[in-house]
Ligand code: HEM
């Protein structure tokens with residue numbers, strides 16, 4: 070089911086509990102509340118990723134998150150991710166912008182930029198992003214380090230501008246998934262003239 074709770078608007082971003090759900094709903098291609106591996110694959114393809122990245126992402130994301138979103142249920146070999154329980158798939162060493170219920174926390178979002186956007190408060194350079202990832206690391210939380218690194222590096226590679234800068238509105242758009250919709254529209258409209266995907 071799509072977002073139903075009352076939402077507080079923060080510069081156009083919902084802060085209700087469904088924001089993390091919105092982040093993944095783009096990948097629930099048939100809107101049945103479950104993201105199967107082939108839907109993760111199709112979602113990655115739709116935003117312009119190559120076959121290799123889309124396949125790898127589908128395998129790792131669904132193998133990694135399926136069990137966590139299906140507490141108490143028997144593991145399924147189809148590796149479904151249940152959108153309504155996606156907050157249970159949160160990991161450590163993240164930015165804290167999603168709280169434990171998957172809500173968007175505006176102050177944490179602003180902290181990314183007040184703490185790390187030294188060059189200009191409207192974007193992160195590659196080095197600043199790396200410094201943020203290191204600062205977010207919880208000691209010995211290797212799985213969390215890897216998860217955060219992968220999420221942010223993929224975002225950076227796909228969405229940096231021509232000068233290698235990752236803009237604040239791009240980052241804002243990833244949280245509620247609106248960035249994915251935008252990328253998919255751009256991919257669709259570029260049609261046959263699409264450039265080779267960056268990954
Ligand atoms: C190109 C595709 C994707 C990109 C670029 C991406 C990027 C991100 C980023 C940047 C974060 C924020 C991490 C933080 O605040 O430190 C995040 C969080 C998250 N993403 Fe994605 N994501 C993608 C696809 C997916 C998919 C397909 C799923 C699952 C179906 C997913 C599940 C999650 C979850 C559960 C979190 C919360 C992690 C946490 O805060 O601990 N993402 N993602």
Ligand SMILES: [Ca+2]
Nearest residue numbers: 097099101103
């Ligand atoms: Ca589905």
